[in-house]
Amino acid sequence: METRRAIVMLGLFFLVAGVGFAQHNNASVQQQIIIEVKPITSINVTGDPHSFLIQDPPQGAEFAQSNDNSTTYNVLTNLDNMKIVASINDPMPKGTKLMINLKSSKWNSSGVVDISDAVAPVTAVSGVTRGIDRNQTIDYTFAANANAGEIENETRIVTLTVTD
Amino acid sequence: MFWRFIIGVMVLVSMIDVINAQTTSHACQVITFSVKISAPKVTASLDTTSPAGTGIAMNVQSGIDNVVTTSKVSSTIENLSTGIESSDLRKNQQVSENTTPVNRTLVFTVSE
DSSP: OHHHHHHHHHHHHHHHHHHHHHHHTOOOOOOOOOOOOOOOEEEEEOSOOOOEEEOSOOSSSSSEEEEEEEEEEEEEESOSSEEEEEEESSOOOTTEEEEEEEOOSSSEEOOSEEOTTTTSOEEEEEEEOSEEEEEEEEEEEEEEOGGGOOEEEEEEEEEEEEEO | OHHHHHHHHHHHHHHHHHHHOOSOEEEEEEEEEEEOOOOOEEEEEESSOOOTTOOEEEEOOOSSTTOOOOEEEESSHHHHHHTBOHHHHHHHOOOOTTOOOOOOOEEEEEEO
């Protein structure tokens, strides 16, 4: 009986001692985490529109037209008060027009914008705030009247820019 | 030397920060276009030859700047298609005093 009591007491001693030892060796460290997010804007397009060809005279209007809405654009920004502007590398030939319409589900599209002479950028979408607008349609309209004459496969480069 | 190294690293880090901060972004599309010339002409003809000594004058107007219009006078179908100037007819032909009223139909045709 005495032996049994002694074993129990010894067990309790080691238990208490072990807990005390464990508590005494608790340790912690701290790390400082620095985070930073830079201003980010991104815009990309899905390829180029089809070639525009006008070969029939206009039907009841001065200008004959050819349209394309086969491409889309994606915009991402973490900035407010931004806009999307469009420009062209060289003015369109006499008697022709190139118009663009950037659709937007989040921001304010300017609708159909004439970029025939837009070497200086013109606003296509305004009120761009932080967020993402994906798969938005780009509508192009190429138009020509009788002053255009014959034009054989000319090219222009249209640049879309997200800017403030 | 050590502090120069530190300052150099700081300048480099600042430059990388500037490069990473994108406040504008661009995307480009190539536009290719062609315009083929379609140059239709308008011709006119009569259903029946005009009576001898008479002619029909006409002047087709066009609202498009570079379309050439010509005033033409005809006494026959052939003359109308070849386009005799009205002044020529007035000088060279005389109209009979006893011509009775007749109807003629003028047909315009657009063709390449």
